[in-house]
Amino acid sequence: MDHRNEPASLADLESGLRFGHLLISINRHMSREAAALAQSLATLLTEKGIINREELEPQVQAHREQNQGDPQVMLSKAPDKYQCPEQVIIDCASRVPLCRAACCSFRFFLAPQDLDESIVRWDYGNPYWVRQQENGYCYHWNPDGMTCRIHANRPYPCRVYDCRQDKRIWVDFEGRVPNPDLQAGR
Ligand code: SF4
Ligand code: SF4
Known part of the structure; x- marks a missing residue:
């Protein structure tokens, strides 16, 4: 039996949204924790003279570019x-x-x-x-x-x-x- 054209029920929709929201909230919490830790480390190491902010930025940029190929959710904004x-x-x-x-x-x-x-x-x-x-x-x-x-x-x-x-x-x-x-x- 082909179910492709059956509309999703409200319960299906709610369940899907709950799952999505749960993931978003976990990810946001983890990102904030990681950012707080990274910022604290950078501040501490700079204050102690172990790292130099000007030298740090190119490293951060290099890692940004390296991570660009990581899997991520992509959705097109194509018109009808x-x-x-x-x-x-x-x-x-x-x-x-x-x-x-x-x-x-x-x-x-x-x-x-x-x-x-x-x-x-x-x-x-x-x-x-x-x-x-x-x-x-x-x-x-x-x-x-x-x-x-x-x-x-x-x-x-x-x-x-x-x-x-x-x-x-x-x-x-x-x-x-x-x-x-x-x-x-x-
Ligand atoms: S790429 Fe597009 S046109 Fe080619 S088989 Fe897939 S859906 Fe069809
Ligand atoms: S000729 Fe047609 S099938 Fe071949 S590459 Fe172009 S669009 Fe695709």
């Missing part, structure tokens, strides 16, 4: 995908033997609209990035024919993406010359 005006029309069917539909191996995160529909699957380990298969392609990508299984409901980025100038895919779009790395397989 069904009202999307900028859809790009490309002759994909005749090109997939060349491009291998590489656009469907790019990662992007979903919008609340996608989550509400419960059709596009997201990556549980990296909410709310689109889920991928082991081969790196989107979960909804069909290797037979290299097509999208959920074309009518595909997310906003799939509708507006334009591969024509993307050098990861085409050396020459008009000349139908794909990036040689694509032919080498992934």
Whole structure:
């Protein structure tokens, strides 16, 4: 039985919100504790002449950049995908033997609209990035024919993406010359 179109009950919603709020409050408490400890340490070490504030800042910045790849919840602010005006029309069917539909191996995160529909699957380990298969392609990508299984409901980025100038895919779009790395397989 397909439950995808059943609306969530109020109890489901409340339970989900409680869980989210609990996590937020735990995280906020832990962040405050960590920040208080770090600030106290920095003050103490500076007062004792062990560290120099000017030397500390580049280190802090370096760690900020290092942590940028850490998993975090990402949600797109894309507008209504069904009202999307900028859809790009490309002759994909005749090109997939060349491009291998590489656009469907790019990662992007979903919008609340996608989550509400419960059709596009997201990556549980990296909410709310689109889920991928082991081969790196989107979960909804069909290797037979290299097509999208959920074309009518595909997310906003799939509708507006334009591969024509993307050098990861085409050396020459008009000349139908794909990036040689694509032919080498992934
Ligand atoms: S890379 Fe371009 S031509 Fe190939 S499937 Fe994607 S949009 Fe179509
Ligand atoms: S949803 Fe469809 S069009 Fe979008 S990346 Fe996945 S397979 Fe490709």
